[in-house]
Amino acid sequence: MRQDKELSELRWNMHQLSPNGLTMMDLFCGAGIGASGFLLAGYKVIYAVDIQKYAVDTYNQNIGNHAICANIRNLNSNELPDADVISGGFPCQPFSFSGNGEGEADKDKGDLGYHFYRIICEKKPKAFIMENVNGIISKKHLSFFLKLMNLFIEAGYDVSYPTQNENPTALNCWDYGVPQLRKRVFVVGIRKDLDKHFEFPPTVPLEERTTIRDAIGDLPCPDGKNNHQGYGIRKDEIPYVDKVPPGGNWRDLPCEDQIQFLGKAYHSGGGRTGFLRKILFDQPAYTITSTMNGKNNAQIIDNQDKYYIGGYSPRYKSRNRQKQWHEPSFTIVSQARQLPLYPEPPYYDIRFMDKLEIPPPRRFTVRECLRLQTVPDWFSFGEDISLAHQYERCSGIPSLMAYKLGLTLAKILNS
Template sequence: MNKLYSVAQVADMLGVSKETLRRWDNSGKLRSIRNPMNNYRFYSKEQLRQFEELSFIFDDSKRPQIIPDHAYKTIELFAGAGGLAIGLERAGLETILLNELDKDACATLKANRPHWNVQCGDIGALGFSPYRDQIDVVTGGFPCQAFSYIGKKMGFEDARGTLFFEFARAVKEANPKLFMAENVRGLLNHDGGKTLENIRSVIDELGYTLLEPHLMKAIFYRVPQKRERLLLVGIRNDLAGKVQFCWPRPYQKIYTLKDALKAGELFPNDTPVSAGQTYPAKKAAVMAQVPPGGYWRDLPEDVQKAYMLQSFYLGGGKTGMARRMHWDEPCLTLTCAPAQKQTERCHPEATRPFTVREYARIQTFPDDWQFRGALTSQYKQIGNAVPANMAYELGLSVVDFLNRLCGETDVLPAGIPLQQEFKFT
């Protein structure tokens, strides 16, 4: 039987709005199929064959099992609450050092993995030379700060004062086989593309080949969330031509909020009860009127005006305001706070923001991963994290690359003690 996809699913898969699909329907570019019982619109799998970016839904080949052939070691910078580290650990990588500035995030890492070497403090005070040639990969999501642009490609020394410089310094000192950095999609066009050009020039100076930046949609990697992250992978020049790095293969199934919060394929039980923020009574009265999947435009006009104030008369859709999620769709990208007016993430049924454990489920953290700090800090840690399931797929790609690389070179570095403690100055 030819699989059918809903309008919401196809919109998410193609990264377009439902309104765009309606226009395509009217123009004949992509005609929908009507369900005669309820008039809902669907698309057949065959109809989507015209979109090259969706070619993976026709690949029914079995996924290969990827297991590390050797003990591969990583350093993770800007580690946050551990979303990326969890995924890499599940893929079989051994994290030798994690660095994070936020004290609550450090406490989270230490509480869940007491054996991890978590160094809490300013990355600028941490040295990586003792790890030189003993690390396979350096990972982390450096914050994207604007670089000054002076009419030429920026060099390594010119990057001082940015957190990217500290990431680059760790790569320079540790000399790993490859590095993997994640960032926001906006880095692609930040400052007219100059920021990425400068990053590329620094990486080239370090002796690494930067692969074409890769945009990953979390919904394709067993994450019930419409989240996008930009991945940068660099391979040391002496290794760059030996084997090809393969990005994770997307999954054909897209999971929904129901998959995140209820027992099913992603989790064996419903979301555990936990603390969470609440709405003030006035706001709760407004949010109670928003239907599942709706937002402020679904309110009565007088309520819209009272809630939106001057924003009601401004342009733009402002679709994040007074927004309630839908059980049958992936959640919108989680932010650092679930009750902000501009980026509302209301529970699909109860009139409240998501709880901490619901937030964590949407990011595919395991239920036994505990978060430390005040409630606002826990939300921030989760909202900033790399989804654990997507991180696992990235880890498998790294392991696959290293397996094939070691098979090609048949050379492994000599071991030295790697649990050296660093003191911050």
């Protein structure tokens, strides 16, 4: 695994920038996935808060020892430091399509968006950055979103968020270079007295967007080092997983297997395509969630997909097309069927592929989830944090998105 700090940042074209003179407060900070990007963009994070101790411990280990474990409802603004920018993605479960859907009526977390607004209103930072799931602008929750936006406007902020046909819309992080199909709603507010307006950064050209292979292709088989460990296949998936091709899902099973695997879900419409879903290495990942072992949101690695599926040219088979990790690559050509092989297993000859012993299918490891979230390799979870909690805290604003939004905001505020 690449441990070099510069390499892990340059993979996503992130550079450690000089201090930009702006301080940041990070609410609902999680483990620091987004903060990693803000830190690289030159912000000085001076205060952070989350309700989960294991998240705070990880944040302090990686970002800086200034996060506290507390309930945001109990925070007294007078006791908080002044910060130029406040960031926060309040819990999304009340608004998520996979959550309970109760929105602001959710008794456990539905009011947390208002507490984010309360602190913004009372602390009056120069700017704020807010993030949440796509469901917050769905028909069911749009009224809440617009009400919250109006509160920010009344509090003296020029509020910016992407729109389509004058309606709020989500950004797909893949459009910005993240190797993941992750649609999220981003809002940036700038205090009106500064007379500045935020414009979202441009998207990345299609040919420059990244894939799963770009993110994790250099990682060895899971070895437990630097959080490179994870879940295998669920017991209920084992009888069926080898019947699904790379890029497929439960719909590729014989009908009798579909019924057996899905149970009642089959008769209620068949279930989503996330069941028994196998990813393709040359496509972006699906959204990295906090429950990566879920049955209906599977992202299964089939190691056969490390090799091109779809046939090889006679010229390809005429010679060994694999270079080792310590060697320069063969020429990268435009036709996938003539591309060099992945360096694992070593010294492999394509002519004997049918005799290859390939590791069994599995889910992404924690390190792979972090890579797909564009988190630099210097970020890690402590060994005392359970695997389930490590997966849970891989979720958040992708570091690259935080970096790009933070960079754009800093240029505007400092102009």
